[in-house]
Amino acid sequence: MTSSPSTELHLANVTKKFAAFTAVDDLTLTVPQGSFFALLGPSGCGKTTTLRMVAGLEEPTSGKVLLGGVDIAHKRPYQRPVNTVFQSYALFPHLNIFDNVAFGLRRRGVKSRDIRTQVGEMLDLVQLAGLGARRPAQLSGGQQQRVALARALINRPQVLLLDEPLGALDLKLRRQMQIELKRIQTEVGITFLHVTHDQEEAMWMADTVAVMNAGRIEQLGAPADMYEFPATAYVANFLGQSNLLSATVTGRAGDDLTLDVGGTRFAAPASRARSAQGNVFLGVRPEKVQLAPAGTALPDGHVGIDSVVTDTCYAGVSTEYLLRTPWGQQLSAFSANAQAGGPLAPNTPVVAFWHPSHSFVLHRAPGNQPTDGYELPDNLPAGTR
Numbered sequence: 001m002t003s004s005p006s007t008e009l010h011l012a013n014v015t016k017k018f019a020a021f022t023a024v025d026d027l028t029l030t031v032p033q034g035s036f037f038a039l040l041g042p043s044g045c046g047k048t049t050t051l052r053m054v055a056g057l058e059e060p061t062s063g064k065v066l067l068g069g070v071d072i073a074h075k076r077p078y079q080r081p082v083n084t085v086f087q088s089y090a091l092f093p094h095l096n097i098f099d100n101v102a103f104g105l106r107r108r109g110v111k112s113r114d115i116r117t118q119v120g121e122m123l124d125l126v127q128l129a130g131l132g133a134r135r136p137a138q139l140s141g142g143q144q145q146r147v148a149l150a151r152a153l154i155n156r157p158q159v160l161l162l163d164e165p166l167g168a169l170d171l172k173l174r175r176q177m178q179i180e181l182k183r184i185q186t187e188v189g190i191t192f193l194h195v196t197h198d199q200e201e202a203m204w205m206a207d208t209v210a211v212m213n214a215g216r217i218e219q220l221g222a223p224a225d226m227y228e229f230p231a232t233a234y235v236a237n238f239l240g241q242s243n244l245l246s247a248t249v250t251g252r253a254g255d256d257l258t259l260d261v262g263g264t265r266f267a268a269p270a271s272r273a274r275s276a277q278g279n280v281f282l283g284v285r286p287e288k289v290q291l292a293p294a295g296t297a298l299p300d301g302h303v304g305i306d307s308v309v310t311d312t313c314y315a316g317v318s319t320e321y322l323l324r325t326p327w328g329q330q331l332s333a334f335s336a337n338a339q340a341g342g343p344l345a346p347n348t349p350v351v352a353f354w355h356p357s358h359s360f361v362l363h364r365a366p367g368n369q370p371t372d373g374y375e376l377p378d379n380l381p382a383g384t385r
């Protein structure tokens with residue numbers, strides 16, 4: 001099963017206002033045909049409103065929603081070749097699973113023999129073969145979400161919209177369904193536009209992730225590219241965790257930038273700098289930070305900061321160490337628990353070091369300090385900072 005050619009989804013300068021409040025702000029974005037595309041951002045950033053404008057559940061205040069080059073912004077939801085899977089499943093409780101999935105085909109007047117074949121194929125695809133006679137209440141949450149998926153896919157939409165579809169599932173089931181969703185998308189080849197506030201989920205599943213902030217796209221790209229080289233402090237903090245050290249660029253020689261960080265000279269590759277002058281953040285992910293006893297000579301080419309352990313957070317596969325630099329900034333380092341040696345006790349002096357190629361340099365607005373008032377949005381979900 002593949003979608004027809006030229007079903008690229010394109011939003012052109014789309015704005016949505018609710019009275020004086022702008023929920024989506026002049027948003028332009030292209031979702032390539034057949035891709036798995038995630039809209040990611042904290043609660044209230046406008047991702048569901050964007051999805052609802054594609055579904056036809058909200059009308060844009062201005063701008064175009066083009067599907068295969070046709071502006072669908074003012075079409076009724078049922079006139080659009082899109083379907084939506086909601087977090088709440090939205091199944092018909094009085095119909096069995098077969099009839100729930102067959103619903104769209106019956107409305108279109110498809111012959112019963114074809115309905116039997118297509119529903120059978122669809123139940124196979126979502127691994128629910130044999131459960132067609134059950135009612136939704138007789139299925140688990142994960143199974144009900146598979147039914148919702150089958151029901152949405154059976155009409156072969158050009159775009160499938162997924163609004164936090166796994167939000168009601170526990171963590172283990174959520175992981176299973178993430179793998180399943182990815183497999184199903186690859187198999188059917190239909191464009192999936194997936195809304196989530198879960199950064200790991202977006203990175204696991206999507207080919208392209210768009211990080212939204214206050215109705216706008218802050219950065220868009222392949223998950224690994226964005227994680228390794230975020231464009232802004234907001235993205236660096238929303239997509240995983242980052243250490244952002246306030247720094248000033250003091251010079252450049254070829255591909256090397258020299259930075260002053262708390263009075264210490266640091267190097268960073270200019271090719272990994274979004275800003276190469278003035279006030280910047282020197283960024284490094286906690287898993288790239290290694291620890292050694294204070295006074296240890298650093299491996300060749302590495303840069304490091306003498307620090308003190310202030311806290312340890314054991315998390316099974318790894319331990320997160322919170323460290324304090326001599327100038328009072330907090331640093332975080334992840335250490336795999338497979339490594340030899342026990343956990344470092346609080347107050348242990350260490351050197352935190354990394355290779356400059358693992359760092360990145362971001363623009364820093366005047367007065368924007370990560371430890372003494374760097375402003376993250378209030379509404380970041382638990383586990384992000």
Ligand SMILES: Nc1ncnc2c1ncn2[C@@H]1O[C@H](COP(=O)(O)OP(=O)(O)OP(=O)(O)O)[C@@H](O)[C@H]1O
Binds near residue numbers: 018
């Ligand atoms: N019908 C509405 N009337 C007024 N304001 C609305 C309406 N729908 C959404 N908003 C506001 O628009 C902003 C964006 O909402 P939206 O639901 O798109 O955010 P979201 O990023 O999907 O958040 P969540 O993950 O919590 O669903 C929010 O501030 C919300 O309160």
